[in-house]
Structure formats: C-alpha cells, structure tokens
C-alpha cells in the first residue's frame with residue numbers, strides 16, 4: 001500500500017471529500033489530509049468538499065476553507081475519499097471522484113468494497129483518523145494535524161471507550177498528545193458539550209423511547225415536527241443513540257429521525273454480539289458491526305415494524 005506522500009507525488013489538482021452529514025472522524029480525517037497537503041505541498045491546488053460541518057469542529061485549522069458547493073468543473077489529478085464506505089456516501093462530491101485521473105480511499109467501514117484505485121481499508125481500525133495517521137510521515141504531523149486526528153479518534157471511539165479502541169489507537173493518541181494539543185478541551189467541547197436545545201430534544205427522545213422484543217431492543221423516534229419544536233437540525237441529534245444504548249440489558253438501540261422528504265434515518269448501536277452492519281446493509285445502509293445506519297421509507301409505524309421484524313430474525 002502506498003503511503004500518503006507516494007500518492008501525492010506529482011499530483012497538482014487534488015480533491016478530498018468525506019461522507020454526507022460529516023461527523024468528527026470525517027471532518028478530522030479530511031482536514032488532517034488537507035492540512036498535510038497545504039503544509040508540505042504548497043504548489044498543489046487542493047480542495048476539500050464537505051457538507052456544512054458542525055460548529056464544534058470549526059476550531060480545526062483551515063476548516064473555513066472547506067467547500068460546500070459543488071460548482072467546480074475541473075478534472076482532479078487525484079481524488080481522496082475518506083471515511084466513506086461507497087461513492088454514494090460522497091454525496092455531491094461523487095462526480096469529482098468518478099471523473100478523477102487517480103483515486104485513493106482510506107476507510108474503516110466493513111461495507112467498503114475497495115472502490116478506489118488505491119485502497120487502505122481496515123474495518124478493525126477505530127477510525128479513519130487512525131489509518132490516516134499511519135499513512136502520514138510521522139515526522140510531518142504538526143500540532144494542527146494532530147488536533148484533527150485526535151478529534152476524529154475521540155468521536156469514533158466515544159472517547160476511547162467503544163470496542164473498536166485498540167492498544168494501537170491508544171499509542172497513536174499518545175503520540176498526538178505529545179504534539180502539544182489541548183486534548184481535554186477537544187474532548188469536552190466537541191464531544192460532551194451539548195446546547196440547551198440538544199439536551200431538551202434528547203430528553204424527549206428518552207421519554208418517548210419504547211422497549212421491544214422482550215426488552216432487548218430500545219427504539220425512539222424524533223419527527224420533523226419535534227425537530228422544529230426544539231429548533232434543532234439532524235446534526236444536533238448526535239449522541240441520542242449512544243444514550244439509548246447504555247440502557248441496562250438492552251442489546252440493540254435504535255434511534256430514528258424523520259428526514260425533510262419524509263424518509264427516516266435509522267441509527268443502530270449494539271451491546272454484545274449482534275451485527276448492526278449486516279442489519280443496516282439489509283436495508284441499503286452500512287457501517288460497523290456495533291454502529292451502523294440506513295435510510296428507510298414508509299410511515300413511522302411501518303418503518304419501526306419492518307425494522308423490528310428483521311431484528312427479531314437476527315436476535
């Protein structure tokens with residue numbers, strides 16, 4: 001597998017993108033690579049495309065240079081897809097990936113079919129940021145790059161707690177800490193801090209949650225109407241499914257919210273041995289064994305009952 005420097009060699013126009021609805025690992029990994037290129041390849045024309053990112057990540061260097069419009073018509077010498085299981089997850093940036101002369105993918109989703117020319121895919125890795133670190137020249141990881149990578153690792157491991165966290169994850173995190181980053185501030189301000197409205201909508205979701213299948217499965221739904229009532233957007237609902245998961249004796253936590261088009265975004269989190277990725281893939285989604293997601297169609301009641309039928313077969 002080619003390291004990042006080998007892939008970047010002799011490439012002038014370079015594009016980077018992550019998945020739709022960017023999370024911490026997506027923002028962290030893409031900005032880490034962007035910072036690396038901006039710092040060490042000053043002659044390259046590099047562009048990072050992401051949907052608007054949550055405000056909590058805007059302290060990361062060069063976040064203000066992220067492009068959220070897809071009006072460029074250039075053919076990229078190299079296009080790098082990060083934290084994406086398939087080209088569909090690139091959203092509007094997929095066209096750049098598809099027309100690029102060379103493509104590179106770094107990811108840790110089990111559903112990833114190695115869709116690029118060069119692939120670095122390890123489903124057992126905690127985060128794409130962990131993989132990006134391995135591909136960089138360790139000597140060239142600046143404090144600003146370390147902040148990006150640490151943020152992504154914190155988010156995809158639930159602050160080094162989920163089972164995807166390995167000794168290697170902790171070793172890399174330790175190296176990043178030595179770069180002088182304010183690690184406790186990153187954890188507190190990007191992971192734990194919630195706005196008043198976010199806490200209130202989480203409270204509603206917990207109140208409305210129901211247990212199914214002999215109390216092995218917990219489900220909660222937030223509708224568009226409720227999101228308007230609490231003045232929140234989908235990106236403000238992060239963390240709800242993790243709170244559902246810590247319900248005692250629950251095997252599978254399901255958090256569902258209604259999209260603007262009336263479809264439903266389903267997030268799955270697992271305790272113990274249940275394969276959330278294969279359940280999500282059954283409904284056209286993807287993810288990891290213990291954390292996955294998909295989009296489902298129908299009424300709220302239909303979505304919940306269709307999902308529970310499939311869960312029952314697999315429990």
Ligand SMILES: [Mn+2]
Nearest residue numbers: 025083128156
């Ligand atoms: Mn990730």
